[in-house]
Amino acid sequence: MRSPSKKLNFFTFLAGAILFGMLLQACGGGGSTASDNGNGPKTITVVYQQFGPPPYPDAQLWQKVKQKVEAANPNIKVKLQPVVADEGSYYTKVDLMMRSSRTAPDLVMEDSFQISSDVTAGYLTPLDKYLDSWPEYKQQWFPSMQNITTFDGHNYAVMDGTDVRLVWYNKDIFKKAGLPTDWQPNTWADILSAANTIKEKVPGVIPMNLYSGIPMDEASSMQGFEMLLYGTKDPLYNYDSKKWVVSSKGFQDSLDFVKQVYNPSKLLGPTNDIALSTQAATTITQQLMPQGKVGIDIDGSWIVHNWEPNGPAVWPQWQQTMGMAKMPTQNGQGSKYVTLSGGWGYAIAAQSKNKDAAFEVLKTAMSKDMLAQYGIDSGNTAPRKDVTEVPAYKNQPGNAFFTELVGFTQFRPGFPAYPKISVQIDSAMQHVMSGQSSADAMQAYGQAVSGIAGADNIEKR
Incomplete structure (x- = not known):
């Protein structure tokens, strides 16, 4: 049998090379220019996402x-290389850049959620030796913020900002319902009891x-379901056995909580035209909450930026109207409270020729004062403890409340299968x-996850 045409292979390669070059050009091209062992000035290239209207906090x-850095180190030049793209396109473009030493940046903005897949692809440098020589990191970054960037026992990035989830409540509505305006629920039952009281009064x-539901995607799984499940004794993923837990009392209890909120005979949540819309978050936070139409909202720390002077739904009264409470565990057991975090950090590309110098630049960026101002500009919650010392x-x-929550936060399993499992x-x-029993819904979930992760990678409790 004759081998495939070499001519065809050549043109296939040529077409791929041209496409690759075009994508690199779209990313801004050009990576690091000198090695750590070189004698000349080192150029440290920093890649970050830039999207939407200005100002751009990462650029600032x-x-x-x-x-x-350049004022203090004449031999180091910092080259800023923003990638103008939405989140999905940013991932694609940066992945292309990191494949080649010619185009790889030195420092790259990484979604903490993408670290495992980028490590698996060979794109990132383990930072353990650098972080071990930087006492400030171990002392000031919350343990949760160190763990979120760790994969297979190695740390690959330094978080510059995060977020948390909590229970928001409207004090005016609580007062009308005869509920305390300094409310802190201690169990799930406390939340449902308050919601039922509001329903009645x-x-x-x-x-x-x-x-x-499906239309709200990760907001449903993270702000909704996982804020419940992580407050039970049963995990979503068992890190000891390295298996997904597809059937457990905690999972079923979490679904039962959802079922109670959306029980049509005594509906506590939004109607389906709102809840099962991709615009649910916009409707809730930019319209209904400022109008005083929502009693309790399990949501993120970032929603306040909707209501600020430059936000899409300016609401000066929110500070007097809205209360903030910690999300309790199911029965007030264990840690008593739960929250989840995501966020971004900066990593050193595996193809970087300037790793030592890059880390020195990274340390400057991650200083207390730099991250305090970045937190103000971006609206992110700071990952370091001492930032709360900056007035x-x-x-x-x-900010003080949100940063307190970072001390006990948890995060999603950072594995490639998770996005499909989240759906x-x-x-x-x-x-x-829609009325299905929690047992049947959980069984269907288990079957689907078995197909995604493999039957050998799931377990039941």
């Missing part, structure tokens, strides 16, 4: 870092919002919203 951060409002950061509404969580939630 790195302009300050560039000025400070304050007509015309949504007693509580819990994101649920400008601490005095931002909610199955959303599906199970939507099924119980």
Whole structure:
């Protein structure tokens, strides 16, 4: 048998090379220019996402870092290389850049959620030896913020910002319902009891919002389901056995909570036209909450930025109207409270020729004062403990409370299978919203996850 045409292979290669070059050009081209062993000035290339209207917090951060580093180190030049793209396109473009030593940056902005897949692809440098020589990191970064960037026992990035999830409540509605305005629920039952009281005593409002169903995607699985499940004794993923837990009392109890919120005979949540819409978060946070139409909302720390002077739904009264409470565990057991975090950090590309110098630049960017200002500019919650010592950061509404939650936060399993599994969580939630039993929804979830992760990689409790 004759081998495939070499001519065809050549043109296939040529077409791929041209496409690769075009994509690299779209990313801005050009990576690091000198090695750690070189004698000349080192250029440290920093890649970060830039999207939406200005101002751009990451650009503001790195302009300050560039000025400070270059003033103190004549042999280091910092080259800023923003990638103008939405989140999905950013991942694609940066992956292309990191495949080649010619185009790889030195420092790259990484979604903490993408670290495992980028490590598996060979794109990132383990930072253990650098972090071990930097006492400030171990002392000031919350343990949770160190763990979120760790994969297979090695740390690959330094977080510059995060977020948390909590229970928001409207004090005016609580007062009308005869509920305390300094409310802190201690169990799931406390939340449902307050929602039922609002249902009975304050007509015309949504007693509580819990994101649920497929249209709201990760908001449903993370803000909704996982904020419940992580408050039980049963995990989503068993790190000891390295298996997904597809059947457990905690999983079923979490679905039952969703079922109670969306029980049509005594609806506590939004109607389906709102809940099962891709615009549910916009409707809730930018319209209904400022209008005083939502009693309780399990949501993220970032929603306050909707209501600020430059936000899409300016609401000066929110600081007096909205209360903030910790999400309790199911029965107040264990740690008593639960929250989940995501966020971004900076990593050193595996193909970088300037790893030592890159880390020195990274340390400058991650200083207390730099991250305090970055937190103010970006609206992110700081990953380091001592940032709350900076008055400008601490005095931002909610920041002190949000940073406190980082101390006990948890995060999603950072494995390539998770995005597909997350969709199955959303599906199970939507099924119980439509009347299916929690047991049947959980069984269907288990079958789907078995197909995604493999039968050998799941377990039941």
